[in-house]
Amino acid sequence: MSIAKNKDGIESLNCDNHYARLPAHFYNKQMPDGISDPKMVSLNPQVLALLGLDSEVNSDVYSDALLQLCSGNYLPAGFEPLAMKYTGHQFGHYNPDLGDGRGLLLAQVKPASVDTDGADSPTWDLHLKGAGRTPYSRQGDGRAVLRSSIREYLCSAAMQGLGIPTTQALSVVVGSDAVMREQVEQAAMVVRVAESHVRFGHFEHFYYTQRLDDLKLMLDYTLTQHFPDALTAEVPYLAFYKQVVTTTAELMAHWQAVGFVHGVMNTDNMSILGQTFDYGPFAFQDNFDPAYVCNHTDYSGRYAFNQQPQVGYWNLMALGRSLTPFMDIAPLNETLQTYDDIFLAKLRQLMRAKLGLQQVQDGDGELIKNLLEILASNEVDYTHFFRLLSGFDSTLDGAEVALNSAIRDQFIDREVFDAWAVQYQQRLALESSVDDDRKVQMNRANPKFILRNYLAQQAIEQAADYDYSLVNELLNVFANPFDEHSEFEALAALPPEWGRKMVLSCSS
Structure with a gap:
């Protein structure tokens, strides 16, 4: 039957804590360590709506209940907080000592507005990041700080607005507790919302410890909850693997099409659902650099921008290895070998959309490759260029192509752009759409607003002084990053020199 919202709203969430029904050694149940004097930095109305909660938080009781929940100081009835145990490969090396070291899965809930027995209603994990020490914290304090919390919150919203599969974030809360990182910082918390927190590393844990009964249980749980179609396949685990290969590719x-650099693609940071997961030292490209490394501890460049597709393949290989106790390796390898074709087909589809190309032509791959090369050699801003390109005048003749001056002036070597522009003009001639229609289509594929690291840094610095306005302005534009938002024009500006190619730590 339908559950009506009561005064504070939060108690109306319907808990279905299916992960907590797995054996006790899959996790550690514990209460969160709340933070003192919590203040709500930002609350995402879109994520509130996902949970069936009111986006207009008018009631003081409702607002306070949300604040206390999001700061780890209050748990509604039915919440069963737990820290998951998993392992994974970090920078290519297996680490057995991983798990939720500073976060807790608070509950798995159905939206407050749906029937409790609604078979098709979604279940959302509510995960509190910064909740204190767990048995898997190793040498850490289990806390999160304001800067890392704001960055995860904003980037989750940015990726959602871009249409890229991602976990989401409900809130950022800051407290008065001091946390030592490179310096003393403010403790903060993020409530992450996702369909699942199961990672590649969950399966690696049971594979490397040779607890095969538990590995099978973990697989069956995952298929039942998240891959029900695979259960009826001839070989269910292979069908599951095929879906994960596809969504990951x-x-x-x-990521490549939008210029996103994850920074820490360890297998414990890979979602089984093919969603962007665990935002740490991430970045979006500014002046385009294929070899951009945004993580200052990535000395070898393993997780550079241009390495991400290959790392995705490597991580899937590690996941496939964990399935070998239950099936032959040959079909797993055959499935893995489809990865490149799936990746390239999707990338070319996305890049054609960025170029305003609706048809598929044989030379499209070369046109895209040549463009990326000249963007890199001229250090052109990636997002700004593609947004400008929508204004390309394809009606100019011959040498007049060079009159696309606003675009051309982004290049140091204008002649190299002119040569590419002629190729592009010839390619556009094969399309049926006129320039005005193409511009509309391209502006739906090329965002005006992305989370540039300098913007995140400015928002963090303001928030440290209890000014949360920039955090919320960014949240606003990221809900629709393809729109003009003329009142927020400054947020689309090119980065200052100090804000280019920022390199960040895992605590950033």
């Missing part, structure tokens, strides 16, 4: 294509 397509996610990598999305």
Whole structure:
């Protein structure tokens, strides 16, 4: 039957804590350590709506209940907080000592507005990041700080607005507790919302410890909850693997097309659902650099921008290895070998959309490759260029192509752009759409607003002084990053020199 919202709203969430029904050694149940004097930095109305909660938080009781929940100081009835145990490969090396070291899965809930017995209603994990020490914290304090919390919150919203598969974030809360990182910082918390927090590393944990009964249980749980179609396949685990290969390959294509650098693609940071997961030292490209490394501890460049597709393949290989106790390796390898074709097909689809190309032509791959090369050699801003390109005048003749001056002036070597522009003009001639229609289509594929690291840094610095206005302005534009938002024009500006190619730590 339908559950009506009561005064504070939060108690109306319907808990279905299916992960907590797995054996006790899959996790550690514990209460969160709340933060003192919590203040709500930002609350995402879109994520509130996902949970069936009111986006207009008018009631003081409702607002306070949300604040206390999001700061780890209050748990509604039915919440069963737990820290998951998993392992994974970090920078290519297996680490057995991983798990939720500073976060807790608070509950798995159905939206407050749906029937409790609604078979098709979604279940959302509510995960509190910064909740204190767990048995898997190793040498850490289990806390999160304001800067890392704001960055995860904003980037989750940015990726959602871009249409890229991602976990989401409900809130950022800051407290008065001091946390030591490179310096003393403010403790903060993020409530992450996702369909699942199961990672590649969950399966690696049971594979490397040779607890095969538990590995099978983990697989069966995952298929039942998240891959029900695979259960009826001839070989269910292979069908599951095929879906993960596909969604992961397509996610990598999305990252490359938008110029996103994850920074820490360890297998414990890979979602089984092919969603962007665990935002740490991430970045979006500014002046385009295929070899951009945004993580200052990535000395070898393993997780550079141009390495991400190959790392996705490597991580899937590690996941496939965990399935070998239950099936032959040959079909797993055959499935893995489809990865490149899936990735390239999706990437070319996305890049054609960025170029305003609706048809498929044989030379499209070369046109895209040549463009990326000249963007890199001229250090052109990636997002700004593609947004400008929508204004390309394809009606100019011969040498007049060079009159696309606003675009041309982004290049140091204008002649190299002119040569590419002629190729582009010839390619556009094969399309049926006129320039005005193409511009509309391209502006739906090329965002005006992305989370540039300098913007995140400015928002963090303001928030440290209890000014949360920039955080919320960014949240606003990221809900629709393809729109003009003329009142927020400054947020689309090119980065200052100090804000280019920022390199960040895992605590950023």
